[in-house]
Amino acid sequence: MPAERSLQSRAPTALGLIAAFAAVYLIWGSTYLAIRFALDSMPPFLMAGARHFTAGVILYIYARVRGAEKPSVKHWRATAIIGILLLFGGNGGVVWAEQHVSSGVTALMVATVPLWMVLTDWLRPKGKRPTVGVVLGLIVGFAGMVLLVRSGGDKADVAIRPLGAIVLTFACLWWSIGSIYSRHAPLPKSPLLTTAMEMLAGGIVLTIFGMFAGDWAKLHFSAISLKSLLSLAYLIVFGSLIAFSAYVWLLQVSTPARVGTYAYVNPIVAVLLGWMFAGEPLTKHMLDAAAVIVLGVVIITTYRSRATKGSAEDSAKSITIAAELAEAEH
Numbered sequence: 001m002p003a004e005r006s007l008q009s010r011a012p013t014a015l016g017l018i019a020a021f022a023a024v025y026l027i028w029g030s031t032y033l034a035i036r037f038a039l040d041s042m043p044p045f046l047m048a049g050a051r052h053f054t055a056g057v058i059l060y061i062y063a064r065v066r067g068a069e070k071p072s073v074k075h076w077r078a079t080a081i082i083g084i085l086l087l088f089g090g091n092g093g094v095v096w097a098e099q100h101v102s103s104g105v106t107a108l109m110v111a112t113v114p115l116w117m118v119l120t121d122w123l124r125p126k127g128k129r130p131t132v133g134v135v136l137g138l139i140v141g142f143a144g145m146v147l148l149v150r151s152g153g154d155k156a157d158v159a160i161r162p163l164g165a166i167v168l169t170f171a172c173l174w175w176s177i178g179s180i181y182s183r184h185a186p187l188p189k190s191p192l193l194t195t196a197m198e199m200l201a202g203g204i205v206l207t208i209f210g211m212f213a214g215d216w217a218k219l220h221f222s223a224i225s226l227k228s229l230l231s232l233a234y235l236i237v238f239g240s241l242i243a244f245s246a247y248v249w250l251l252q253v254s255t256p257a258r259v260g261t262y263a264y265v266n267p268i269v270a271v272l273l274g275w276m277f278a279g280e281p282l283t284k285h286m287l288d289a290a291a292v293i294v295l296g297v298v299i300i301t302t303y304r305s306r307a308t309k310g311s312a313e314d315s316a317k318s319i320t321i322a323a324e325l326a327e328a329e330h
Contacts, residue, residue: 011253012253012254017250017253017254019246020246020247020249020250021246021250023238023242023243023246023247024243024246024247024250024259024262025262025265025266025269026269027238027239027242027243028239028243028247028262028266028269028330029107029265029266029267029268029269029270029273030234030239030269030270030273031235031239031270031330032094032098032103032104032106032107032110032270032273032274033103033270033273033274033277033278034231034234034235034239035094035095035098035103035231035235036098036102036103036274036278037227037228037230037231037278038228038231038232038235039095039098039099039228040225040227040228041223041224041225041227041228042219042224042228042232043210043213043214043215043216043218043219044092044095044096044098044099044210044215045092045095045096045206045207045209045210045213045215046206046207046210046215046216046219047095047228047232048087048091048092048095048203048206049202049203049204049205049206049207049209049210050203050207050232051203051232051235051236051239051240052087052091052199052200052202052203052206052240053199053200053203053204053206053207054203054236055199055203055236055240055241056196056197056198056199056200056202056203057196057200058236058241059192059193059195059196059199059240059241059244060193060196060197060199060200062192062196063190063192063193063196064193066192068188068189068190068192068193069188069189069190069193071188071193071197074186075186075187075188075197076197078182078185078186078187079185079187079188079194079197079198079201080197080198080201081178081181081185082178082181082182082185082198082201083197083198083199083200083201083202083205084178084201084202084205085174085175085177085178085181086174086175086178086179086198086202087198087199087201087202087203087205087206088174088202088205088206088209089170089171089174089175089178090171090172090174090175090178091171091202091330092171092202092206092209093167093168093170093171093174094106094110094168094171096167097164097165097167097168097171098164099164100161100163100164100167101161101164101165101168102274102278102280102281103270103273103274103278103280104267104270104271104272104273104274104275104280104282104286105148105286106164106168106270107266107267107270107271108148108267108270108271108286108289108290108293109145109148109165109168109169109172110168110171110172110267111263111264111266111267111293111294111297112141112142112144112145112172112293112296112297113172113175113176114141114263114297114300114301115137115138115141115142115145115296115297115300116172116173116175116176117175117176117179117180118130118134118137118138118300118304119138119176120173120176120177120179120180121176121180124180131303133299133302133303134299134300134303134304136299137296137297137298137299137300137301137302137303138296138300139296140292140295140296140299141292141293141295141296141297141299141300142296143292143296144289144290144291144292144293144294144295144296145289145293147285147288147289147292148285148286148289148290148293149162149165191248191251192245192248195244199240239330240330243330247259247262257301257302260301263297263301264294264297264298266330267290267293267294268290268294271286271290
């Protein structure tokens with residue numbers, strides 16, 4: 001089968017760039033609220049499993065039709081490990097936690113993933129020691145997370161519980177471990193195919209785990225609301241397919257620094273949407289914590305991008321890693 005055709009067939013138009021950035025900013029920022037609405041009448045792990053498995057099947061077929069090479073056994077093994085870490089441990093933890101933590105606070109906690117990635121990369125064997133600027137970003141970012149959790153613990157209306165915060169912290173750790181592993185794993189050349197395979201693996205494991213967690217006993221098809229069904233469809237079509245495709249395209253036609261700004265915008269969009277459509281609290285403490293967390297992420301990404309230089313092969317690998325991490329976060 002011929003090599004996968006490039007998503008960039010011609011120079012991007014201004015309208016195309018605006019539409020793609022809007023999709024990444026707004027759609028991914030809204031997925032946290034969509035998860036909350038889907039959980040109204042669906043158990044967490046089965047809902048997440050259905051989302052990722054369905055999106056994985058569609059994306060796998062699409063990637064293969066476009067010419068992506070047939071994956072080997074080692075590709076399936078590596079993507080299965082990453083899918084379990086990112087989608088089961090990471091996204092699965094987020095979905096479960098949203099039963100106990102508001103969607104806005106969840107998004108702010110997830111915004112700390114770059115911080116955990118730096119720590120994981122530092123503490124692993126032969127890890128990379130962060131620069132002074134990155135360490136500064138770590139300190140600022142974690143200070144914002146502490147401020148967020150403390151503000152929620154002191155005020156009942158902030159809708160954050162310690163158990164939810166703990167699960168979200170571990171979800172971020174799973175994400176960071178999966179991302180670091182993916183840098184050295186044997187992956188297909190196509191970011192679309194790679195993510196599709198990870199979705200399939202993660203969706204299957206989420207579904208199986210849901211069986212043991214009692215999700216099947218909680219699942220009553222007649223009780224599933226239209227809002228939950230539409231939210232699940234939104235997560236599959238818009239969150240996992242449209243926004244993700246826009247993100248992969250942007251990685252190829254724009255700079256990583258510009259595309260990476262989604263990490264700053266998404267939590268703000270999520271907090272505002274949760275406040276507007278779900279009646280979630282929006283307090284000064286939350287806004288202060290959000291500002292500090294985003295500042296820490298900005299510092300880290302700025303200093304890391306300055307220090308990152310590589311070959312074309314390294315750049316292609318970075319696109320695949322960035323794409324799969326972004327999909328897992330949402």
